[in-house]
Amino acid sequence: MTTPAASTADTQLRRSAEALHAHELDALAQEDTRARPAQWRLSPQAVVTYLMGGRTKSGVEISPKYIGNRRLIETAVATLATDRALLILGVPGTAKSWVSEHLAAAISGSSEMIVQCTAGTDENQIRYGWNYALLLAKGPSREAMVATPLMRAMEAGRIVRFEELTRMPSDVQDTLITVLSEKLMPIPEINDSIHATRGFNMIATANARDKGVNELSSALKRRFNVVVLPLPADLNEEVKIVTKRVGEIGGGLELPKIAPADQEIMRIVTVFRELRDGQTLDGRLKLKSPSGSLSTAEAIAVTIGAWAEAGHFGSGVVDAQSMAANLVGAIVKDPVQDKVVLQEYLETVVRERKPWADLYGAIREVM
Numbered sequence: 001m002t003t004p005a006a007s008t009a010d011t012q013l014r015r016s017a018e019a020l021h022a023h024e025l026d027a028l029a030q031e032d033t034r035a036r037p038a039q040w041r042l043s044p045q046a047v048v049t050y051l052m053g054g055r056t057k058s059g060v061e062i063s064p065k066y067i068g069n070r071r072l073i074e075t076a077v078a079t080l081a082t083d084r085a086l087l088i089l090g091v092p093g094t095a096k097s098w099v100s101e102h103l104a105a106a107i108s109g110s111s112e113m114i115v116q117c118t119a120g121t122d123e124n125q126i127r128y129g130w131n132y133a134l135l136l137a138k139g140p141s142r143e144a145m146v147a148t149p150l151m152r153a154m155e156a157g158r159i160v161r162f163e164e165l166t167r168m169p170s171d172v173q174d175t176l177i178t179v180l181s182e183k184l185m186p187i188p189e190i191n192d193s194i195h196a197t198r199g200f201n202m203i204a205t206a207n208a209r210d211k212g213v214n215e216l217s218s219a220l221k222r223r224f225n226v227v228v229l230p231l232p233a234d235l236n237e238e239v240k241i242v243t244k245r246v247g248e249i250g251g252g253l254e255l256p257k258i259a260p261a262d263q264e265i266m267r268i269v270t271v272f273r274e275l276r277d278g279q280t281l282d283g284r285l286k287l288k289s290p291s292g293s294l295s296t297a298e299a300i301a302v303t304i305g306a307w308a309e310a311g312h313f314g315s316g317v318v319d320a321q322s323m324a325a326n327l328v329g330a331i332v333k334d335p336v337q338d339k340v341v342l343q344e345y346l347e348t349v350v351r352e353r354k355p356w357a358d359l360y361g362a363i364r365e366v367m
Contacts, residue, residue, distance in 0.1 A: 014252065015252070016101075016105065016110075016111050016112055017065075017101045017102050017104075017105035017111050018105040018109055018110060018111060020252075021050075021063070021065075021102075021105070023060070024050060024060065024062050024063065025041070025042070025050065025105070025106065025109075027056045027058065027060035027062070028042055028046045028049065028050055028056060028062065029041060029042060029046075030058075031056050031057050031058065032046045034046070037081045037199065038157065038198035038199045039108070039157040039158065039197070039198060039199025039200075040081075040107050040108075040199065041106065041107060041108065041109045042106050042107065044077045044078065044081050046106075047077050047103065047106040047107060048070070048073055048074055048077055049062055050062060050065065050102065050106045051064075051065050051066050051073045051077075051099070051102055051103070051106070052064055052065075052066060052070050052073055053065070064244075065098065065099070065102045066095060066098070066099055066102070067232075067237060067240060067241050067244070068095075068229065068230070068232070068233075068237075069230075072227055072228075072229065073099070075225075075227055076088065076099070076103060076227045077103070079225040079227070080103065080107060080159070080201050080203070082225075083183070083201075084223070084224065084225045085180050085201060085202040085203070085204065085223055085224045085225070086103075086201070086202070086203045086204070086224065086225055086227065087165070087204045087205075087206060087221075087224035087225070087226045087227070088100060088203065088204070088205045088206075088226075088227050088228075088229060089205075089206055089207065089226055089227070089228045089229070090207060090228055090229035090230065090231075091207055091231060091293055091295065092207055092293040092295045092297065092298075093231075093293060093295020093296045093297035093298060093299075094229040094230065094231055094295070094296065095229060095241075095296070095297075096205040096206075096207070096229055097163055097205055099229065100161050100163070100203045100205050101161070103159070103203060104158075104159040104161055104203060107159050108158035108159045108199070109158075110158060110159075111159075111161065113149040113150075113152055113153045113158055113159065113160045113161065114149055114160070114161040114162075114163060115148070115149050115150065115160070115161070115162050115163070116163050116164065117162055117163060117164045117165055117166075117167045117168040118164075118167050118168070119167060119168075119169065121167075121168045121169070121172055122172060123172055123175050124148075125148060126148060126150060126172060126175050126176070127148060127150065127151070127175060127185060128145050128146060128147060128148055128151050128185075128187070129145070129146035129148065130144055130145060130146060131144050131145070131146055140189040140190050141190060142190065142192075145187075149161075150179065150185075150202075151185065151194060153200055153202075154179070154183075154185060154194055154195070154196040154197065154200050155194065155197060156197065156199075156200075157196070157197035157198050157199030157200050158199060158200065159200075159201055159202070159203060160200075160201075160202050160203075161202075161203050161204075161205075162176075162202060162203070162204040162205070163204075163205050164205060164206060164207075165204040165205065165206045165216070166206040166207070166213045166214050166215065166216060167213070167214070168214065169214055170214045170215065170216075170217060173214065173216060173217065173220055174217055174219065174220055176202075176220060176223070177219055177220055177223060179196070179202075180202065180220075180223035180224075181223060183195065183196040183200070184196065204224065231276075231295075231296065232296060235266075235269060235270065235273060235281065238269050238273065238296055238299070239262075239265055239266055239269050241296055242265050242268070242269055242296060242299050242300050242303060243262065243265055245300045246261075246265070246300055246303045246304060246307065249300070249304055250304060250307055253304075253308075255304075255307055255308055255311050256311030256312060256316065257311070257316075258307060258310055258311050258316050258317060258318060259316065259317045259318075261303065261306075261307065261317075261318035264303070264306070264318045264319065264323060265299075265303055267323070267356070267359065268299050268302055268303055268306075268323065268327065269299050271327065271331075271345075271350075272294040272295075272296075272298070272299050272330075274287060274345070274349065275287060275289055275290055275294055275331065275341070275345060276289060276293070276294040277289075280349060285348065285349065287341075287344070287345060287348075287349070288340075288341045288344060288345075289341065290331050290332070290333065290334070290337070290338040290341045290342070291333050291334045291337060291338055292330070292331065292333040292338070294330065294331065298330050299330075301326075301330065302323070302326045302327055302329075302330050303318070303326075305326035305329075306318045306322040306323045306326050307322075309322040309325075309326070310322040319358070320358040320359040320361070320362040320363075321358075321362050323359070323362070324359070324362035324363045324365065324366045325366045327363060328342065328363060328366055328367060339367070342363075342367070343367070346360060346363060346364065350363070
């Protein structure tokens with residue numbers, strides 16, 4: 001007896017924002033009577049509601065996708081409603097890619113027109129490529145061209161995303177200047193151009209903390225409106241973000257059911273904030289900071305790792321034992337420098353906190 005084949009959505013490891021939150025987007029679209037820019041699925045006001053959360057008139061709950069300053073999201077959405085591109089800046093882990101994805105999903109209905117920038121990204125991956133079999137057989141033609149996400153977005157009037165723009169070599173970055181200023185892409189091989197359709201725009205993300213970053217030229221910077229996403233303002237806000245994202249990711253991965261881990265998340269975030277800021281939360285003790293960023297995203301990853309370990313190999317409860325190795329892995333990026341930083345933190349801070357005795361012992365065991 002055969003079993004029905006699982007749907008594509010059921011077997012995907014990670015679903016896109018527009019698929020995961022389709023019911024929210026549909027509910028907002030049905031009640032959205034305000035003016036929409038060309039090709040937008042929602043009005044700017046509804047896009048902000050989708051990002052920040054709220055409730056529709058019919059009672060559909062819209063979950064918040066970004067926890068932070070509403071004005072920043074309003075500025076980002078207003079920028080995309082003009083002909084200026086949007087550059088989202090922030091240190092690693094400030095939800096730049098997350099915000100970029102959800103903006104594209106709400107505006108264009110698709111967040112998958114994306115270019116992941118790396119040191120190896122070249123102009124052909126940005127502008128267009130060629131089907132070399134057709135190129136050799138028929139010569140340069142539209143038929144022989146291979147469309148990139150940028151080219152498809154220009155033709156369809158949608159949002160294209162460039163993740164980690166500053167990872168790309170500076171000379172390759174500058175290939176975007178003509179697209180952003182003239183809204184066209186020249187194709188000299190066939191003496192033609194691709195003109196952007198109304199609704200086309202670009203969201204780029206970048207940070208200046210990672211190694212290997214290539215500065216944007218002043219000419220390219222002028223083509224973007226910049227929105228800077230800050231780190232969470234305080235401990236409670238960061239804990240709230242981590243708790244929410246851990247629940248969403250853990251559910252999507254179908255991890256084993258475990259008891260709520262609010263207290264352990266509080267400890268993870270406390271460790272990260274103290275090491276990141278170079279001082280204890282009360283400001284009484286100065287600390288050395290490790291080489292890594294210890295971002296909110298890494299705190300989420302540590303908690304997910306601890307959840308998987310507790311669910312599969314532990315007692316079903318996130319505890320010091322399941323957290324320890326994940327914490328060490330996140331903090332100790334440099335095996336010499338960062339290990340010294342962590343050891344000092346253990347002896348001067350963790351050891352002195354009596355309720356953290358279990359965490360002190362567990363980390364010492366795996367170091």
